[in-house]
């Protein structure tokens with residue numbers, strides 16, 4: 351049995367939970383309240399020196415961090431990773447982009463409004479510009495596609511839906527990106543996702 355150390359408000363943590371649920375991997379969920387510093391205690395830092403969730407304890411006692419590394423590990427050999435080498439690399443292309451260009455904009459805008467209590471007009475306009483650019487990039491990627499990397503659900507869809515579905519919390523409107531909005535609903539139904547947006 352694996353243990354997921356996570357914060358239920360974190361898209362990065364929910365990715366891990368949804369992947370485990372989808373694959374039927376049994377897990378125990380341990381709530382870590384990052385706003386209370388629970389990811390910075392000595393015992394947590396012993397599991398993940400970066401002091402971040404998600405962190406998992408695997409069945410053999412080893413630990414693993416970084417949401418996309420964790421879901422890759424859980425999904426190894428499953429249909430969530432395309433067999434075709436190009437599609438597999440395409441999936442990774444989206445996942446790397448998610449961590450570098452999407453999460454640091456869409457999720458950070460959300461964090462500042464939802465957790466730090468900023469109003470939309472208090473956000474750095476450049477942050478909102480970059481978040482909009484990320485959602486437009488996603489919109490273009492989904493224009494003629496049902497799923498991001500292949501003709502079936504992959505880890506790329508799971509990784510990217512996590513914060514995209516919460517974009518409204520960061521002052522962004524999904525209705526401005528119709529292909530993205532339709533894809534979010536599709537992935538939520540496919541997985542299925544029951545966590546509130």
Ligand SMILES: N[C@@H](CCC(=O)N[C@@H](CS)C(=O)NCC(=O)O)C(=O)O
Nearest residue numbers: 360362384401402403404416417418
């Ligand atoms: N790239 C990491 C990001 C992890 C991350 O930023 N986690 C946040 C919550 S979403 C966290 O633990 N913040 C608490 C802290 O840094 O003290 C991943 O994908 O897992």
